[in-house]
Amino acid sequence: MSESHNYKSKLINDATSTPWQKKRPTLTTNIHGEKQSPFFLARAIAVAMGIHFIAMLMISSVIVTNSSFNQPASISLNESYCGPCPKDWICYRNSCYQFFSESKSWFQSQASCISQNASLLKIYSKEDQDFFKLVKSFHWIGLRQNSTVGTWQWEDGSILSPNQLTLVDVAKGSCAVYGSSFKGYTENCSTPNTYICMQRTV
Known part of the structure; x- marks a missing residue:
């Protein structure tokens, strides 16, 4: 059961x-x-x-x-090409530059650059030469006052434009040194200073 x-x-x-x-x-x-x-x-x-x-x-x-990242970048020759420069010169945006540490007068510095097939530094464009805003010490540049008319001219005869460089009058002189941040300072041409030479590659 x-x-x-x-x-x-x-x-x-x-x-x-x-x-x-x-x-x-x-x-x-x-x-x-x-x-x-x-x-x-x-x-x-x-x-x-x-x-x-x-x-x-x-x-x-x-x-x-x-x-x-390893793909070769397409290079525009007009914007990126930097031509051949003398040995140990800096190549940047179609120009070659050399900072010389020896101190010379403006005319001696100009002669030194000419002997190397170059000229003293000219500021053409703040955009194309933007690395110069970082320069801190004073160097001769290719800017000099025309004694007859009183205008400031580059070595090639062109007149200084306000959008190239701000020129500050600090000493009695008819030559200019580059300081920093696209500022130039008046200086007696016979005063010894270091200098910057420049070659245009295009």
Whole structure:
């Protein structure tokens, strides 16, 4: 009688259980003896694949970035070409420059530049010669006052323009030294100063 009762109870329990209860996964035991769901392995594989995907994505990004940086840049000769300069001269935006540390008068400095097929520095454009704003010491430049008309002229005879250089009158003199930030200062032409020579390459 008790066996028949137990059998009926089992049938009733089976009939009233929900589908979820029937399909509930059984627990498995891992190597450490801990009970785990069979979905644990699937989750672990999914996480590993996600990490692998992210790593591959990062490697691909690095390769693409490096290859784009290593592409030869297209060079416009008019904007970027800097022609041949004498040895140890600085080549910058179509001109060659040399800073001489020896101190000479303006005329001696001019003669030294001429002997090297160059002239004293002329400021043509603040944009094209922007590195001169960083110069801190005083150097002779190719700017001199015309004694007959009183105008300031470059060696090539062109008149000083306000957008080239700001000239500050600090000493009795008809020659100019370059200071910094596109400022020139009047100076006695016989005063010894260092100087900057310049060659235009175009």
